[in-house]
Amino acid sequence: MSDNSHHPHSAPSPSAGAAPGGGPSGTTDFGFRDVPVTEKKSMVRQVFDSVAGKYDVMNDVMSLGIHRAWKKIFVTELGPHPDLRLLDLAGGTGDISFGWLRGGGGPAILSDINVSMLAVGRDRALSRGLVSGLNFVAVDAEAIPIADCSVDRVSIAFGLRNCTDKLQVLREARRVLRPGGRFLCLEFSRVQVAALAPVYDAWSFQVLPRMGAAIAGDRESYQYLAESIRMFPDQETLAEMMREAGLERVTYQNLSGWIAAIHSGWRI
Template sequence: MMNNPAPHASDAYDETTDFGYRTVSRDEKKPLVRAVFDSVASKYDVMNDVMSLGIHRVWKRIFITTLAPRPGLKLLDLAGGTGDISFGWLKGGGGATLLTDINAAMLSVGRDRATARGYLPDLTFCVVDAEAIPVPDASVDRVAIAFGLRNCTDKDAVLREALRVLRPGGRFCCLEFSHVQVAALAPVYDAWSFGVLPRMGSMIAKDSESYRYLAESIRMFPDQEMLASMMRDAGFAHVSYRNLSGGIAAIHSGWRI
């Protein structure tokens, strides 16, 4: 497996940050990430199937079970994009849902999908930067972010904001590609990520470079223990994580006490 140093929490104060394997100024990253998702928005769900061989659907079901939907609970879905987590929350009996994303193109696809599925009356859509959430303190019961945290420039700010908007007793859950824990999987995973995936991106989305970035961004993301440490530093209690598929993905959870 290609080993690249994952960023430490203190990197939040650096003037530069990662964009895949490139080092860019912090001001550059958001426009670059926005361009990636503008490019892939219409094919995002198809490419999720390609990237994970369909296993992301199982991971998301486990994630939604972890969120424990109930009618009286309000969900803030950060980087919610095309809506899978919000839809699963509502299907599971969850309450009012705010579906947000920094990328308007992704959110537009999510709105179209919500309309087709009859979820529109139960959703509020908003273009939101997860590093500065325009939601009052202690106003939601769950904060979810699935496959979005690694694309944020200041991950520590996202965690602090998630804690701020949670009510006491509320829970933050993050589903993200992580660091493989099974040695035998590593070379296969690297070959898939850096060999097959960009070619599939070129064929399906007509964009190989965006999918190369997505593969690189996974490798640059903090590993399981580091992300757990960042969550504790942000103020979350009872932080835990669960590896999925040998650590290809992981669910991190923390509570506001």
């Protein structure tokens, strides 16, 4: 399930692999903009406050529905088992936690820094009868209020790119994992198929913001989301960050022409 080969890729942006931001002193990326580190979390919170109600619809639009297949692969990789406990970081409206529980996984903590997203996730859980074994917690992934060595799996799907200090998130994920526990990240990545690149760019920067305006009444938030994908570290850079955070046996699998990737690491 892993892909450790060295694929050709463009160099990451200056801010991609640094903590907290890597831009000029005291700044970090917010899409293509440099903003003060102290302001990014509130800016990201505003984005997801705005999009929460339409988030699931827009996920289908953004990925042409392919995100559903990616998430199924991701949940399978998590390996749900009744004896395992999951911490779902940036869990938003609940897709990963729901898949975990439906797959026979043990207790899950659905966490997100954004209470608007958690509220949508809670409503979706109630409508699906998936409340048992599921806790909803407002959590900053850079400072997880959970004891060391307390969960068996940590997941983050389409959330790491919105975090200010990505390396700190990875360190926190390792800290809360029990020995033998596994961290998995699903995220949009760097397209490596040359023929796809111009189509992907046109979709991201021309079509997507217009759809955001039409469907969610919010062009700017979806412009940010498209830009944040481009600012995220490439596959090899993220793998190296995971190793720096102390995770071991780091691998990644590319999906759908390298549009997305699943990264895996273990606490040994």
